[in-house]
Amino acid sequence: MAANVESMFYVRETPWHSLGTKVKEAPASNDALILAGLNWQVLQEPIFTAASEPIEGYKVNVRDSDRKALGVVTDRYKVIQNNEAFAFTDELLGEGVRYETAGSLQGGKKVWLLAHMPREYIISGEQISPYLVFSNTHDGSGAIKVALTPIRVVCQNTLNLALAKANRCWSMIHTGDIHEKMQEARDTLLRAENYMQELGQEFENLRMKKLSDRQVTEYIEILLPLEDNSTPQQTKNIRKLREDMKMRYFDAPDLQHVGKNAYRFVNAVSDFATHAEPLRKTANYKENLFARTMEGNPLIDKAYQMVYAA
Known part of the structure; x- marks a missing residue:
């Protein structure tokens, strides 16, 4: 398996390499996590010196499936499990979003899900297909991130421009509250729609x-x-x-x-x-x-x- 890619699945054709388990239809999040090899938990355990003295203020994140150390973090760090990090996307699935691929990088330090948004866009006479990438880390290097990546369908080019009026990438914090989680999902769709509208206007400006x-x-x-x-x-x-x-x-x-x-x-x-x-x-x-x-x-x-x- 290629360097840094630990496990993954993909629907039909993988967007960025030929690895992983191929499935015929896009799964729901629980099935996606299993197919992607992400159905494991992160445990936080104390750290000791070689002399068995505890190191105060720090813990190590450990994967329960194989006892692999994922990263050293401070006591303030809150673990967001794989199923928690992506659970809110089940609400998006109800709106027609479907998963295309998911997997693990760097031995479980980084995990992701990629979802295809339900709406296709015709911008400047061309079909633009929007995707959302959900990313989470377990080594303390970052929070949950959601990024919108529009693809120019005819040639599979990414057009994820940094626009002044609409963000294409934002962070999300898992709260554990189902009502807030559903609101985050609705906000995600709204932000994506706003970005695509601004992108369409910007493409017209560039054509001029x-x-x-x-x-x-x-x-x-x-x-x-x-x-x-x-x-x-x-x-x-x-x-x-x-x-x-x-x-x-x-x-x-x-x-x-x-x-x-x-x-x-x-x-x-x-x-x-x-x-x-x-x-x-x-x-x-x-x-x-x-x-x-x-x-x-x-x-x-x-x-x-x-x-x-x-």
Whole structure:
């Protein structure tokens, strides 16, 4: 199994690699947790020195299924179990949301569920399919996070832009109160709808911003800078990447009808960021790609901010 990916399931085709258990239909959360290998609990236990002296103020999070230590945390840290972290999504399922994949990274330190939202959007004449990624950590590095990731269906590019008027990523705290949990679910749908509406408006604005071929070339050079002290090999690599990005703007068949504008440029950068093969693929390459789906891709955001300010 690939580095950092411990367990997962997926419906039909996995969004980001070919691992895990394939299922025919999207399951409910309880079944999803079992299929994803997430049906375990986190225990908090005291920590001792080599001399068997207790270390005050800290505990270790331990997985009950195999006694694996997940992380050292302070006494203030509250464990949010896998079933608790994602239980509120059962309310979303009633609205037509369905799970597509779920799994565990880094030996259980990070877990996630990815859900497909019930509504499809036609924005600027193209089908945009919204997904929600639910992520939780057990090593003390973060809270529950929910991120909206719109996918341009025709080419599976992510368009999770950082918009000024609507957030695409937010944190959630498990309260244990069913009424508050249901309200959080409704808020999630509302936030997603607000983001998609703002995204649609922003796409229209980007379409109105015409770009010359020279501007596109200059923007690509800014996104993929060539340092003064670069070695010959580094210079060759950057020029290769620049040509790749240019090809995705000027020659991509799915963008020929769009016109030469900022919307086309952002899509080309998204295609590059989502699908281009890196010059050197590290052991955690796929995990990093998934993280950028969750947190946002800085290259896409930089391209968007650059053309927006022009």
